[in-house]
Amino acid sequence: MVADKVKELEQENILLKAQVEELQNICGTNASAPMNCEYCKNFIQHYIKVEMQYSPVCSGHCAAGRRMKARRTDETCKAFIRKAYGKNYI
Ligand code: SF4
Structure with a gap:
């Protein structure tokens, strides 16, 4: 009885590890970064010019062809693609 339960849990653990690895491949190793428009490759930041300096709003x-073009930085969608900076992902 106990041995069967242990085998069942081991199989479940193997399955869960495979799912975690697959998710890390999809989302990158730093999955803790938010999946907001702000961190999306398709997001074009708007700026405001104050005197001689530009500041992000x-x-x-x-830029992914979504119907609603104006986006807040905290929004997201299924077309999210993590923005890459150099070699490292955020
Ligand atoms: S709407 Fe979707 S694809 Fe466009 S910037 Fe936001 S998360 Fe990225």
Whole structure:
């Protein structure tokens, strides 16, 4: 009885490890970074010019051809693609 339960848990553990590895391949190793528009490759940040300096505002637009172009930085969608900076992902 106990041995059967242990075998069942071991099989479940193997399955869960495979699923975690697959998710890490999809989301990158730093899955803790939010999947907001702000961190999406398709997000174009908008800026405001104050005197001689440009500052980012909390909106932008999506370059992925989404119907609603104006986006807030905290929104997301299924077309999210993690933005890459150099060799490392955020
Ligand atoms: S709407 Fe989707 S694809 Fe466009 S910037 Fe936001 S998360 Fe990325």
